[in-house]
Amino acid sequence: MAKFELTLPKMGESVAEATITSWLKDVGDTIELDEAVLEIATDKVDSEVPSEVEGVLLERRFEVDDVVQVGQVLAVIETEGDDVPVTEAQEVSNEAPEEVVSQLTERVEIAKTEVSAAAPTISSNERFYSPLVKNIAKQEGISQEELDAIPGTGKEGRVTKNDILAYIENGGKAVVKAEPAPQKEAPTQPVKEAPKVQAKQVAVSGEDEIVEMTRMGKLISQHMTDSLQTSAHVQSFIEADVTKIWNWRNKVKGAFEKREGEKLTFTPIFMEAVAKALRDFPLLNISVDGDKIIKKKNINIGMATALGDGNLIVPVIKNADQLNLVGMTKQVNDLANRARNNTLNPDDIKGGTYTVTNVGSFGSIMGTPIINQPQVGILALGAIRKVPAVIETSEGDFIGIRYRMFLSHSYDHRVVNGALGGMFVKAVKDYLEAWDSNREI
Numbered sequence: 001m002a003k004f005e006l007t008l009p010k011m012g013e014s015v016a017e018a019t020i021t022s023w024l025k026d027v028g029d030t031i032e033l034d035e036a037v038l039e040i041a042t043d044k045v046d047s048e049v050p051s052e053v054e055g056v057l058l059e060r061r062f063e064v065d066d067v068v069q070v071g072q073v074l075a076v077i078e079t080e081g082d083d084v085p086v087t088e089a090q091e092v093s094n095e096a097p098e099e100v101v102s103q104l105t106e107r108v109e110i111a112k113t114e115v116s117a118a119a120p121t122i123s124s125n126e127r128f129y130s131p132l133v134k135n136i137a138k139q140e141g142i143s144q145e146e147l148d149a150i151p152g153t154g155k156e157g158r159v160t161k162n163d164i165l166a167y168i169e170n171g172g173k174a175v176v177k178a179e180p181a182p183q184k185e186a187p188t189q190p191v192k193e194a195p196k197v198q199a200k201q202v203a204v205s206g207e208d209e210i211v212e213m214t215r216m217g218k219l220i221s222q223h224m225t226d227s228l229q230t231s232a233h234v235q236s237f238i239e240a241d242v243t244k245i246w247n248w249r250n251k252v253k254g255a256f257e258k259r260e261g262e263k264l265t266f267t268p269i270f271m272e273a274v275a276k277a278l279r280d281f282p283l284l285n286i287s288v289d290g291d292k293i294i295k296k297k298n299i300n301i302g303m304a305t306a307l308g309d310g311n312l313i314v315p316v317i318k319n320a321d322q323l324n325l326v327g328m329t330k331q332v333n334d335l336a337n338r339a340r341n342n343t344l345n346p347d348d349i350k351g352g353t354y355t356v357t358n359v360g361s362f363g364s365i366m367g368t369p370i371i372n373q374p375q376v377g378i379l380a381l382g383a384i385r386k387v388p389a390v391i392e393t394s395e396g397d398f399i400g401i402r403y404r405m406f407l408s409h410s411y412d413h414r415v416v417n418g419a420l421g422g423m424f425v426k427a428v429k430d431y432l433e434a435w436d437s438n439r440e441i
Contacts, residue, residue, distance in 0.1 A: 004077045017069050023038045033051065040068075150164060228370060231376070242405055243402045243404075260329070265333075301316065305335070315338070366380065388401060407429060
């Protein structure tokens with residue numbers, strides 16, 4: 001008999017954890033190859049974790065609603081035979097001499113001790129403490145409650161070495177430092193620290209209804225907040241005349257649906273223009289890793305899709321610049337349908353390098369979308385409106401009725417300056433306005 005460890009697979013560039021929503025197998029159940037063992041949920045998609053082997057479920061390491069990190073062992077499956085892939089530690093324990101096993105165990109214990117000593121710790125109220133402060137507190141017999149009550153002078157109110165030593169010297173009493181009086185010779189304005197933003201207590205009356213946020217809603221909320229704290233958001237806006245596209249689509253959509261069995265919407269047309277612009281401006285098809293810029297080889301466009309419960313999910317069109325309009329239409333329709341039916345796979349939502357969202361589908365003429373990390377740009381498509389506009393001709397200018405829309409481009413000003421951000425969105429506009437009214441499809 002052999003044991004196989006089923007781990008949480010990697011599910012996308014920005015997905016580091018998942019929540020277990022249900023176990024499909026109990027301990028002692030027989031499991032077939034590729035049979036689903038449990039269901040998980042991330043802020044991107046809900047999916048199943050299949051077994052890579054045949055066997056019997058021997059152990060479940062986590063319970064429903066537990067949050068698991070990518071790579072952690074979810075379950076242990078007992079299999080027949082010795083051809084099951086095992087970890088290096090398992091190989092050593094099965095085949096190595098006792099001396100090697102003893103040495104390996106000793107090294108693991110040392111590594112655990114070093115990691116434990118080096119890792120920063122956080123108290124029950126989410127206050128940060130360095131390992132040095134924690135060690136001093138332990139040696140001096142200072143309880144966690146006492147430690148939480150010590151005023152900190154460090155960054156964001158953290159307790160420093162001097163803070164805890166002063167607390168000990170003062171007999172276990174908090175030290176309140178007086179503000180130095182200003183010098184008469186050179187009076188100065190006292191520097192005030194920026195007030196910390198705290199969530200205000202919301203007053204609730206007896207007639208109000210309290211609704212718990214959904215799991216996905218909480219994750220999306222955190223994802224959006226993190227993005228605003230990570231990227232320096234800035235926007236550029238431009239208006240595009242899409243009259244040619246409007247008239248062309250009306251002319252061909254019936255024949256297209258009859259021939260391809262697919263509805264021809266505006267989305268694949270816009271995606272084609274965005275893919276061309278990304279090819280022209282590759283510095284929008286990047287990610288930021290610290291002080292390094294990662295230029296993506298493939299152009300994978302995320303397509304923000306609204307779900308029935310009001311949340312959003314972003315399936316990805318892979319290698320969008322290599323698709324013709326028919327292929328783009330089939331990809332858009334397939335991903336949108338499976339997103340609304342909650343049948344997307346983890347691979348469908350990973351690897352995006354740029355995102356497009358259609359705020360016009362809700363009637364908005366423009367928006368300021370938040371960047372989908374770790375990307376550096378997102379384009380919002382406004383509603384197409386029939387408006388009076390100035391039309392320039394060789395015989396003079398005149399007023400006419402045109403179909404126009406706003407394009408709103410949010411980008412990360414840490415790495416994308418205003419010129420590049422503006423030129424990119426103008427390139428999208430130019431591709432849309434240069435549409436061939438006689439184009440065959």
